[in-house]
Amino acid sequence: MIKNKTMTEIPNKFTSELTSILGKKYVYAEPEKLEAYNFDGTEFRYLPGLVVEPETTEQISQLMKLSSNYRIPVIPRGAGTGVTGGALAIHGGVILSLLRMDKILEIDDISMVAKVQPGVINFEFQEAVKEKGLYYPPDPASYETSSIGGNIAEDAGGPHCFKYGTTRDYILGLEIVLADGTIMKTGVQTRKGVVGFDLTNLIIGSEGTLAIVTEAILRLIPLPGKTITLLTSFPDILTLTGSLSAITRNRIVPAALEFLDSNCVNIVRDKIPIKIPTNFSTLLIIDLDGEGNELERQIEVVGNICIDNGASDVLIADSSQKRKGLWDVRRKFREIIKENTNFKRGEDVTVPIRQIPALIQNCEKIARKHGFVNYNYGHLGDGNVHVNLTHQEKNVQIVQKSELAAREIFELSVSLGGTISGEHGIGITKKDFLDPDQRSGSRQNRFVHLVPCCSTIAWQHHHQNRTSHSVLA
Ligand SMILES: Cc1cc2nc3c(=O)[nH]c(=O)nc-3n(C[C@H](O)[C@H](O)[C@H](O)COP(=O)(O)OP(=O)(O)OC[C@H]3O[C@@H](n4cnc5c(N)ncnc54)[C@H](O)[C@@H]3O)c2cc1C
Known part of the structure; x- marks a missing residue:
């Protein structure tokens, strides 16, 4: 359903000036083209007034000057996979698609840095650096489709951020365009640099509200030797989080630590290559990476810790095919839940790791109180839990109840020392819920x-x- 709050009027003169900057081919006003840009990863639809696809930073600078003169909103857009509505044209205006700026400009395997345009797709970049024996760890579940520019704007995280950090940890410098068209460089191309204020970090995670990212200098690390995946199940979330501290006490940092709660496990039992006993309801996926004996040590120690802490059995997925099968289930879990229900509201609250059991137990209570079935899964190692409220009916009352429940979940998360979003950002869907975080x-x-x-x-x-x-x- 299309529902623009207001529709900014776009004068013909503005469109013709824009056309002379970008060329007729890259300024779209046809209804079918506008419709193709009215969505993102939310269920909302907002129609833009124009869509433009620039190819250079200079063109973006001119577009911004022109738009600020005419006071027309510009909404930067990468691949449109965002799940909080940040790339939607809620007031109409211009959608600025960055997908034509999709070049990997340089991969320097000696300095271990790369320079890319914002429209490069995360997966394509990962593959390109892998060929040179290098690794770019930020891997949102949407990595096959989302853009580096969108990842920077959201400070995207992913399963492997537990060991390696989020997008923020891999951005050394940026080229940006401000609202008045000023082109600016921030940060450095070196692995160290302390001169001036850290504007790069101000822009990362600013969701396109402060500037448009037109180029990024990314930090790379050597590709880990080998990665294996362990799969195991626990009786409950408490025993599972208990294993985590035992693992780190043994000087092991898993590359990824992802969990699925009992409701999630029930809908994927037949999709995963391990038989889970019925009384073992919480699933843990662990990635370990390294070389030779050290990797063997990690597998043995982690396996033993899991069993000692009450895990059912530990399955090792050591071939790339088995690993892919497992990770596909985890990465597509958002869609799997959607297929099983008519209404789904997902939040990505984050709490200190020791508070995960309290968060999950209380989220279940909140969900039950408001009549929802609750699915929790996510990045255990980061305390980042995807809390999903689902219902078999979808109507206005259900939506309103989900707002009440979401507010209680946000308050709960903040009261446990956490935050209302670990990676998805605020966008339009969470801006009315910022107050619990602000109070903290x-x-x-x-x-x-x-x-x-x-x-x-x-x-x-x-x-x-x-x-x-x-x-x-
Ligand atoms: C199935 C699925 C799984 C997901 N899993 C994860 C996950 O594991 N971790 C995670 O963090 N997120 C996840 N997401 C959310 C989303 O993929 C990320 O937020 C991603 O970083 C968005 O990238 P994008 O290119 O699609 O950006 P878009 O959706 O196009 O834009 C997102 C925001 O960034 C701004 N923006 C885009 N490009 C620029 C630019 N060049 N300069 C300035 N602002 C810009 C937009 O204005 C908007 O506010 C998932 C989404 C889906 C649909």
């Missing part, structure tokens, strides 16, 4: 205080004969 003094709140503070510093430097630009850059 988290990043959003500190940002509000920081902005006036930054302006004061910039002003002072400016008046000490330094330009505000050099201070901020």
Whole structure:
């Protein structure tokens, strides 16, 4: 259902000036083209007034100057897989598709850095660096389709972020275009660099609200020797989280640690290559990587810890085919839940690891209270739990109840020392729920205080004969 709140009027003069910047071929106003850009990974649909596909940073700069003169909103868009509506044209305006800027500009295997345009697809980049024996770890479950620009804008995470960190940890520098068309470079091309304020980190995770990312310098690491996957099941989430501290106490950091709760397990029992006893209801997927004896040690120690902590059995998926089968189930879990229900609302709250059992037990209670069936799965090692509320009916009352339940889940997460989103961002779907996070003094709140503070510093430097630009850059 299309539901624009307001529709920004686009004057003909604006369209013709834009056409002279980008060429007729890359400015779309035909209804079928606009419809092709009215969606993202949410169920919402908003029709843009125009869609443009620039090829260069200079074109984006001119587009931004023009749009700010005419006060027309511009919405940057990568692959449109975002799940919080950030790439949707809620007020119409211009969708700026970055998918034509899809070149890997450089992979330097000596310095272990790469330079890419924002429209490069994560999977294609991973494959390209793998050929040079290098590794780019950020791997959102959408990695086969999502863009590096979108990953940067959302600070995307993924299963392998437990050991290797999120997108933020792999961005050294950016080229960005500001709302007034200013082109700016942030950060460095080196693995170290401390000069000036860290504007790169300000842009990462800013969801396209501060600037358009037009180029990125990415940090790479050597490709791990070999990766194997262990699959095991536990009686409950408490015993499962108990194993985690035992694993790290043994100086082992698994490359990935993903769990599925009992409701999830029930719908995938026949899709996974392990027989799970009926009284073992929580599934754990563990990736271990390394070389030779050290990898063997990890497998033995982790396997024993799981069994000692009450796991049923430990299955080793050592061939790439078996691993792929397992990870496909995990990566497609969002879709698998959707296939089994008529209504689904998914949140990605994050809590300190020791609070995961409390989070899950209380989410189940909240879901039950509001009449939902609750599916929990996600990145155990990061405390990042995908909490899903589902219902066999879909109507206005169910949607309203899900809003109440979501608010309680957000309050719960924050009260446990967590946050309302670990990787999906705020977008349009969570902006009315920011207050619990803000009350807790988290990043959003500190940002509000920081902005006036930054302006004061910039002003002072400016008046000490330094330009505000050099201070901020
Ligand atoms: C099946 C599925 C699984 C997913 N799994 C994960 C997961 O495991 N981890 C995770 O973190 N996310 C996950 N996501 C969410 C989504 O894939 C990520 O947020 C991804 O980073 C979005 O990339 P995109 O290219 O699709 O961006 P889009 O959806 O096009 O845009 C997302 C946001 O980024 C902004 N943006 C896009 N490009 C730029 C740019 N160049 N400059 C400035 N702003 C820009 C947009 O304005 C928007 O606000 C999943 C989504 C789906 C559908």
